[in-house]
Amino acid sequence: MYIGVDYYPEHWPKERWATDARLMKKAGFNVVRLAEFDWVNIEPADGQFNFEMWDEALGVLRSQGIHAILCTPTAVMPAWVAAKHPETLAMQKDGTRIVWGVRKNNCFSSGTYRFLSQRVTRAMAGHFAETPNVIGWQTDNEFGSPECFCDSCRKSFQHWLRAKYGTLAELNRAWGTHFWGHRVQSWEEITLPVDRGSHNPGACLDWQRHFSWLNVRFQREQVQILREVCPKHFVTHNFMGLYQELDYYDLARDLDFVSWDNYPVWGPPETRYRASMAADLMRGLKRKNFWIMEQTAGPCGWGTFGRNVRPGELRSVAYQQLAHGADGQLWFRWRTCTAGREQYWHGLLGHDGKALRRYEEAAQVATEYRRLEKELAGTTVKADVAIVYDYQSLWATRIQPAFAKNDYVGAVGRYYDALLRAGVNVDMVNTDADLSAYRSVLAPRLYVLPDELAEKLEAYVRAGGTLLGDGRLGVKDATGLCHARTLPGRLSECLGIEIPEYEALPDETSYGVTGRGRMEGRFAAIHYADWTTPRRAEALAKFDEWHVDAYAAVTRNAFGKGAAWYVGTVFKEPSFYDLLIRELLKDAGVAPEIVPPEGVEVSVRSAGRKRVAFLVNHTEEEKTVSLPRRMTDLLTGASGLREVRLGRHGVAVLK
Numbered sequence: 001m002y003i004g005v006d007y008y009p010e011h012w013p014k015e016r017w018a019t020d021a022r023l024m025k026k027a028g029f030n031v032v033r034l035a036e037f038d039w040v041n042i043e044p045a046d047g048q049f050n051f052e053m054w055d056e057a058l059g060v061l062r063s064q065g066i067h068a069i070l071c072t073p074t075a076v077m078p079a080w081v082a083a084k085h086p087e088t089l090a091m092q093k094d095g096t097r098i099v100w101g102v103r104k105n106n107c108f109s110s111g112t113y114r115f116l117s118q119r120v121t122r123a124m125a126g127h128f129a130e131t132p133n134v135i136g137w138q139t140d141n142e143f144g145s146p147e148c149f150c151d152s153c154r155k156s157f158q159h160w161l162r163a164k165y166g167t168l169a170e171l172n173r174a175w176g177t178h179f180w181g182h183r184v185q186s187w188e189e190i191t192l193p194v195d196r197g198s199h200n201p202g203a204c205l206d207w208q209r210h211f212s213w214l215n216v217r218f219q220r221e222q223v224q225i226l227r228e229v230c231p232k233h234f235v236t237h238n239f240m241g242l243y244q245e246l247d248y249y250d251l252a253r254d255l256d257f258v259s260w261d262n263y264p265v266w267g268p269p270e271t272r273y274r275a276s277m278a279a280d281l282m283r284g285l286k287r288k289n290f291w292i293m294e295q296t297a298g299p300c301g302w303g304t305f306g307r308n309v310r311p312g313e314l315r316s317v318a319y320q321q322l323a324h325g326a327d328g329q330l331w332f333r334w335r336t337c338t339a340g341r342e343q344y345w346h347g348l349l350g351h352d353g354k355a356l357r358r359y360e361e362a363a364q365v366a367t368e369y370r371r372l373e374k375e376l377a378g379t380t381v382k383a384d385v386a387i388v389y390d391y392q393s394l395w396a397t398r399i400q401p402a403f404a405k406n407d408y409v410g411a412v413g414r415y416y417d418a419l420l421r422a423g424v425n426v427d428m429v430n431t432d433a434d435l436s437a438y439r440s441v442l443a444p445r446l447y448v449l450p451d452e453l454a455e456k457l458e459a460y461v462r463a464g465g466t467l468l469g470d471g472r473l474g475v476k477d478a479t480g481l482c483h484a485r486t487l488p489g490r491l492s493e494c495l496g497i498e499i500p501e502y503e504a505l506p507d508e509t510s511y512g513v514t515g516r517g518r519m520e521g522r523f524a525a526i527h528y529a530d531w532t533t534p535r536r537a538e539a540l541a542k543f544d545e546w547h548v549d550a551y552a553a554v555t556r557n558a559f560g561k562g563a564a565w566y567v568g569t570v571f572k573e574p575s576f577y578d579l580l581i582r583e584l585l586k587d588a589g590v591a592p593e594i595v596p597p598e599g600v601e602v603s604v605r606s607a608g609r610k611r612v613a614f615l616v617n618h619t620e621e622e623k624t625v626s627l628p629r630r631m632t633d634l635l636t637g638a639s640g641l642r643e644v645r646l647g648r649h650g651v652a653v654l655k
Contacts, residue, residue: 002328004031028366036071040078075141091150125229136234174479175202202480238293241278252285261294279324284428294332298346312649323603323614379605403504418577423592440588449474454490462560466588496537496557512544530568617646
């Protein structure tokens, strides 16, 4: 198991390096990440490379037994690149170039920038291929910006569309350009959709796909070089969790494993469900365990900073990720920098370089992880429940949300949070995933629904699966055109419903909903309402208002060997989603092993007969967790436990 920090020796006098390396070793760290922003020192002039400083720094780290992950430094171009090749700077919507002096300012379609990127990658790979303590590479840094609107990107978009659609007739059909007389008659007429609020939705969706593809191609060119020159090294990238600009499934495809940057500490202490959801998505990108390449080490911020981690909270953040499949974790950063825009993005050490409370807590985590290594070897999270997380639907929802506050991530999160509150692990999966291994599949906000995906979901239910869909399901095809069908279209038979009408609800409006039978209760519908007519389905909840009291808010339909649920509104109460998930899990035959109290998260990693359960207390109150059988706490050594008491931000690891 790897645990360590992101280190910037170029920020500090060489005389300090040995002290840092000794403190890292003392803490139990065995890995650092290096060099992601140091292109200017590696290539100080066009085609002239200098690795002397990095050879020396790696030697100091090696003397303390510390491994290194090197980064391709292409997230920040040197000033000489911008001055000599101004076309490599991204162009903004107003037609002006980004002014050099920030990070992430390059155009991804620029042939010059791609050439320079490949050249520095090859030079670094060749030099460090045999360096003993270099074990892997991180490509660039946090792909996803900037979006560029230069002529090179416009031409790239036109070529990409030509390759995708083949003919202008097919492109015009797919985009529905008969509307507003926007039919294009040559590829050169295609412009960039700079205004997502009014431009053709199909063009906007394809532009987002093209931008994602540019990032994937840029990374792939680096990965190919690293594979060729450094075949013994792994290649990863530091993703940004629930970031929305790229199709992360595509970006992950060329990598050995996914890493991501986890910064969940900002406002008051809270149950960090979004950090778990991001972790499960990162694990789902390649269906394998992941690393944390950057993790909260103290107050975060550029111009202003947020709160400090409370005692025990840094440890709690780390264990939450370990519980969801992290096999390596690095804190960002080792020492708080004294210069530049991130002077207030605090590290384990402060500006003064002293090893104090946060360092000691990180050292405690490293020591405990060493004790857990053998128990966790080969384990991962194995879930009975999956959520379909679809970037196509996410993007289409952003382009045309249909109703105010229709946030894709928030919609997924309502169900995800309820599943975690129930004590159930979740896999986040792409639309091409094999669903047969899951007892229940949730497909919230599946706005883009090609017929082949609808057939796949229908077959899943017919074979015995339990499916859940909700509002705006199946509105659009893969090109962004609305299906010419009564909703939910191709899934109407499976769900046993029809939706002839629907509406958005203003902020000041809510509809009462009365549930009956297994969904008994009184709830409030907000934001949106499908006027759902059950055909074969059972209405489990109905609207109270006179004009919609004939329509269902929640339905369940027995179909084949399985069941299909539909939720046609947004409910105000988290308690509704808790009840819904409880009943959905009953249908699917999924029973949580440990039911956590409020504010405590449960996750299980397993391999064969080996099962390790993690408990993480997100609150600042003591919590007691009842156990279904006698267990051993691998951190304390206490055995025969039938309950566990967790202090503030406390954790337990149970066998």
